[in-house]
Amino acid sequence: MPTYRLHYFDARGRGEVARLMFNAAGQKFDDVRYTKDTWPDFKPKTPFGQLPVLEVDGKLFGQSGAIFNYLARELGFYGNGNLEALQVDVVIGLVNDLIPLMLKVFFQEQDETKKKELLEKLLTEDAKKFFNYFEKVLKENGSSGYFVGKGLTMADIVVYDIVDTLITNKATIVDPFPVLKANRQKVESNPGIAAYLKSRK
Template structure:
């Protein structure tokens, strides 16, 4: 049996989608979480000096989106054919388009006033635009693809979780996305993980 180890810090960040994929598939993995001191010691051993890293039978792989894609394919969360995979890739591309805004507004701007301005503007412009696009392509089933959970659903769920820390009512105008969130939160494996995460 394949042995998986997921290396990251002790918070959600770029590893949470991978964690949700593992739990959704109910596959065992070693969820390795580092302190800053531990990370400094482990960093030279990683492929690119950044986390997350997915270790498969002792071999390490970097790059978060590559990790998501691999796990989704392995565990059946990447569609049933090329067209469904394309639909998933569209959703993932929309998420990647948000990354420059997220990095600048939440993590890379040292000036607190400027940071707050960027975040406020983002909640008026960038984030609603992103959510409207996803609401438009979300199916009535509550899934982006077919009638079962995919990487696309998990990725949007995770990103909206991040935004909802600041605005808990963010999803009110988006009924399809809200319904999708409820499906994910009751999905076997994921539901148990979310419950344990809240302790």
Template sequence: MADSKITVTYFDFSGRAECIRLVLTYAGKEFVDNRIKQEQWPGIKPKSPFGQLPFVEIDGKVYGQSLALANFFAREFNLYGKSNLDSLKIDQLAQLNEDYIQEVVKVFREPDAEKKAAIEKNIKEVVAPKFWAFYERLLKENNGQYFVGQSVTLADLIAYDAVTGFIKTYAGPLPDSYPLLKALVEKIGSNNNIAAYKAKHP
């Protein structure tokens, strides 16, 4: 994998591709960050294995499904824990975060402006605090510093994206009442690779 040529194709925002990008970035693996415009998608869609974005090309072969790809790269770059139980804990948080995402994407599916506003209010006042509390508790149950073990794993990068990525548009900034989660986000954000990446793609 160290010598593999990797291209990540997605739109020019965080969304479903961000965890893939974060894993590769944190690991220091060079990749082509192919950010396309909405109007380019119809022409590119036939290349996608399932008619979806993101998709990733690895040495000329194309693969889909964002979570599967993030998991794969995490395993390749030793960010998937040290045991099957560690991997279970990472998968648990990943699936929990999927629940969070599904709550947020309701905004995009609602055409009525008044109902959309109500959904956005619920995300900020109810949904986001609920999931932030889940993340805070999981950190406390481990060691307060990481979700799994004694070092950064995919779980930490997923939570970092949940706080700093597209969800932040609707959830707002993380309050000080979640100190463990806030400290983790700051720690991930201060990594040299991540900091350089976020400077280019805030």
């Protein structure tokens, strides 16, 4: 097995899915975190001047989506066979449709009044739309409680992470969606993730 180092800021953000997968698999890795003071020294060494970066046996790789896909394949979170991999990618596609709406609220919109309106829309209308999509996929997959197949995949982990961000803004946001809420409990029941969540920042 290769030696892994994950380089990211001292925050969850785009590095958290990789951390969750590493912990879910019980795979040892170095969790290298940067502050605003230490990041400028490392930035010129990165492939594209951004984080996250995954270091595999000393070689650096950028682009979060590529990193997640690689780890999912290496650690066994991409389903069994190409059809299940396609199903995983469908769920990831839904999350990637939701992310720009979140970025607009949390990072791009500067007008405070407009930001407040967009946040309210995100936590009600947008969340309901995508949570219903997530529940539809979960129900179509049968009684396993997972998005794909009968075990944990990157789909479960990525959805868990993105919903976490919304929960920090509205604690009860998942309550009207019992199937999605049960899926989150499935993710949290993974021994490696359970141990990580107890100590994470």
